[in-house]
Amino acid sequence: xxxxxxxSKRVFARYGIPIPNGDVASTPVEAREVAKVLGGPVVVxxxxxxxxxxxxxxxxxxxxxxxxxxxxxxILGMDIKGLTVGKVLVDQAADIRDxxxxxxxxxxxxxxxxxxxxxxxxxxxxxxxxxxPEKIIKIAIDPFIGFRSYQALELALxxxxxxxxxxxxxxxxxxxxxxxxxxxxxxxxINPLVVTGDGKLLAVDGKMxxxxxxxxxxxxxxxxRDIVDEDPYEAEARRYGLSYVKLDGEIGCMVNGAGLSMATxxxxxxxxxxxxxxxxxxGGATSDRVAAALRIILSDSNVKAVLFNxxxxxxxxxxxxxxxLVALDELKTPVPMVVRLVGTNEEEGRAILADAKMETxxxxxxxxxxxxxxxKAAREGSAQ
Amino acid sequence: MSILVNKxxxxxxxxxxxxEGLFHTEQMxxxxxxxxxxxxxxxxxxxxxxxPVFDTVTxxxxxxxxxxxxxYVPARFAPDAILEAADAGIKLIICITEGLPTLDMVKxxxxxxxxxxxxxxxxxxxxxxxxxxKVGIMPGHIHxxxxxxxxxxxxxxxxxxxxxxxxxxxxxxxxxxIGGDPIIGSTFIDxxxxxxxxxxxxxxxxxxxxxGTDEERAAEYIRDHMTKPVTxxxxxxxxxxxxxxxHAGAIISGGTGTAAEKMxxxxxxxxxxxxxxxxxxxIVATLAGE
Numbered sequence: 001x002x003x004x005x006x007x008s009k010r011v012f013a014r015y016g017i018p019i020p021n022g023d024v025a026s027t028p029v030e031a032r033e034v035a036k037v038l039g040g041p042v043v044v045x046x047x048x049x050x051x052x053x054x055x056x057x058x059x060x061x062x063x064x065x066x067x068x069x070x071x072x073x074x075i076l077g078m079d080i081k082g083l084t085v086g087k088v089l090v091d092q093a094a095d096i097r098d099x100x101x102x103x104x105x106x107x108x109x110x111x112x113x114x115x116x117x118x119x120x121x122x123x124x125x126x127x128x129x130x131x132x133p134e135k136i137i138k139i140a141i142d143p144f145i146g147f148r149s150y151q152a153l154e155l156a157l158x159x160x161x162x163x164x165x166x167x168x169x170x171x172x173x174x175x176x177x178x179x180x181x182x183x184x185x186x187x188x189x190i191n192p193l194v195v196t197g198d199g200k201l202l203a204v205d206g207k208m209x210x211x212x213x214x215x216x217x218x219x220x221x222x223x224x225r226d227i228v229d230e231d232p233y234e235a236e237a238r239r240y241g242l243s244y245v246k247l248d249g250e251i252g253c254m255v256n257g258a259g260l261s262m263a264t265x266x267x268x269x270x271x272x273x274x275x276x277x278x279x280x281x282x283g284g285a286t287s288d289r290v291a292a293a294l295r296i297i298l299s300d301s302n303v304k305a306v307l308f309n310x311x312x313x314x315x316x317x318x319x320x321x322x323x324x325l326v327a328l329d330e331l332k333t334p335v336p337m338v339v340r341l342v343g344t345n346e347e348e349g350r351a352i353l354a355d356a357k358m359e360t361x362x363x364x365x366x367x368x369x370x371x372x373x374x375x376k377a378a379r380e381g382s383a384q
Numbered sequence: 385m386s387i388l389v390n391k392x393x394x395x396x397x398x399x400x401x402x403x404e405g406l407f408h409t410e411q412m413x414x415x416x417x418x419x420x421x422x423x424x425x426x427x428x429x430x431x432x433x434x435x436p437v438f439d440t441v442t443x444x445x446x447x448x449x450x451x452x453x454x455x456y457v458p459a460r461f462a463p464d465a466i467l468e469a470a471d472a473g474i475k476l477i478i479c480i481t482e483g484l485p486t487l488d489m490v491k492x493x494x495x496x497x498x499x500x501x502x503x504x505x506x507x508x509x510x511x512x513x514x515x516x517x518k519v520g521i522m523p524g525h526i527h528x529x530x531x532x533x534x535x536x537x538x539x540x541x542x543x544x545x546x547x548x549x550x551x552x553x554x555x556x557x558x559x560x561x562i563g564g565d566p567i568i569g570s571t572f573i574d575x576x577x578x579x580x581x582x583x584x585x586x587x588x589x590x591x592x593x594x595x596g597t598d599e600e601r602a603a604e605y606i607r608d609h610m611t612k613p614v615t616x617x618x619x620x621x622x623x624x625x626x627x628x629x630x631h632a633g634a635i636i637s638g639g640t641g642t643a644a645e646k647m648x649x650x651x652x653x654x655x656x657x658x659x660x661x662x663x664x665x666x667i668v669a670t671l672a673g674e
Binding site: 007106107108109111113142143145179181184186211212213217221243245247255256258259260261262263264266267268269270274275277278280283311313314343344363364365376 | 404405450459460483484485486487488489491493494508510522523526536537538539540541543544547564566567591593594596597598616619620621623624625628629630631632633634643659660661662
């Protein structure tokens with residue numbers, strides 16, 4: 001789960017990391033009020049869960065409260081990479097002398113939490129990693145020992161932090177580590193960490209990603225989830241315990257297992273089609289879950305055909321077949337379907353679907369080829 | 385021979401009285417796996433699926449001489465279950481449970497790395513040596529004994545490949561699902577090493593997916609140390625960056641972890657990389673000299 005910038009910075013502040021004074025606003029008038037209270041120039045920043053806000057025109061400086069209202073009016077409602085801006089953060093503008101990157105993530109290969117620092121702050125760190133990997137300093141942290149001040153000091157020296165700021169830097173780095181661990185984060189970054197004109201460190205922008213698997217013990221963070229920013233069908237899928245990711249193709253997929261789901265998408269592509277979604281119905285899929293999954297898939301108007309690919313292990317094919325019938329009865333959709341059921345209770349499953357006039361397939365390749373063909377026919381049919 | 389699980393496996397089921405645990409214990413017993421007991425705190429002294437239940441792993445081990453354990457307990461208790469098994473002297477721990485917090489797994493790995501214990505998973509289907517022992521949730525009947533070792537990050541995709549091999553009469557030495565999480569107990573390299581040493585395994589099938597760099601590191605190992613042929617499939621060529629594809633570990637981040645990179649690395653290491661799962665059985669059959 002991704003936190004907004006203002007949410008991330010509020011978490012940081014609780015761990016002693018200095019952040020600019022500011023507040024969120026949902027209307028231009030609110031933005032004006034915040035700017036008035038702050039006094040002086042402010043930065044109005046779109047709060048959307050996507051990178052590249054600045055380039056998209058979602059971050060603007062305002063000199064007066066009037067101007068802040070004007071800028072907020074322009075930014076609120078703006079579309080940034082498919083997301084509508086519903087909130088802006090109005091922060092006191094910082095006097096920037098220097099910009100540093102400081103972040104924490106989990107290094108899968110080393111199986112450690114790793115702190116990353118770079119003197120190339122304020123830019124996309126992934127770009128720095130690709131073009132100047134030597135500019136990123138990494139420190140692996142032992143999970144039992146934690147992050148130590150000598151490590152912070154080493155990092156400060158490598159980054160060229162002025163001596164008078166090393167103490168403050170150590171506090172910020174330790175605070176970021178504590179925030180990361182206490183929040184079950186998979187990413188926490190300050191970019192940029194600014195050295196201000198008056199010689200102070202300030203976390204001007206922040207980002208946190210929380211491990212979905214740990215949300216059960218992070219109720220405060222879980223409540224911050226912004227459903228407005230989420231695909232409504234992905235949210236709906238989550239309620240049913242389904243993994244669903246919307247894509248931009250035209251063949252809906254319902255598969256059991258994440259690996260097989262990805263392989264099914266790949267096969268559709270291989271045969272010249274394009275998948276409309278990733279959907280894993282999970283192990284032991286029951287008929288009501290199957291029905292919910294089909295509703296979600298068909299809610300995407302781009303879908304021209306649906307492919308079911310079920311390899312029954314724990315999942316029973318007859319149960320899936322019943323779910324398909326329930327959903328079809330309810331939805332009465334004209335969208336053609338291709339079904340492949342193999343494994344546990346496949347005979348029973350096929351018998352249940354015998355009257356449903358669905359295309360069937362024995363192998364994954366055959367299923368994908370047929371789905372691509374019926375989607376093409378449906379598209380050409382509707383074009384006439 | 386085979387790897388990890390066989391007729392000498394003495395299996396303990398942690399979470400044996402739960403819905404999943406009980407169902408799969410019955411399935412494993414029916415397959416012929418030597419299940420010697422189960423653990424559910426507070427239910428010691430009871431029986432489940434025909435085996436005795438104990439309160440702790442330590443008690444179960446001293447009573448049954450179990451050498452392997454399989455974990456079905458809910459995610460929030462699973463890190464503890466792994467540590468408990470390791471401390472009780474279990475040598476092979478297979479964690480089926482999915483959804484363990486990643487930072488818990490960082491600690492669990494750091495702790496057990498200093499011990500003589502092997503962990504498979506979490507979030508995996510387990511391991512099976514056909515006709516000897518099924519320690520997992522895979523459908524047993526699709527497997528037949530033979531000389532192809534299988535290692536995979538996926539569950540149902542592995543069944544798909546195994547079923548295709550079996551249909552052609554090609555048997556498996558052992559099939560191992562290593563799990564779809566970012567931090568797992570055993571990686572591709574760990575399992576490839578075991579297959580390379582195993583007298584019953586003549587060739588290996590590797591099924592990877594997007595996310596992380598495990599496949600790339602496995603490619604280096606294969607190039608430098610493997611004498612047995614390896615055939616590979618990587619799932620997720622069509623996955624968009626930044627989106628988690630079901631498995632917690634299946635995410636392309638910052639331009640790394642793509643299927644294309646993994647396929648290129650494996651090909652450069654001499655691995656036969658296929659475009660669709662169905663081709664695996666064909667190549668394996670050719671290599672087996674059929």
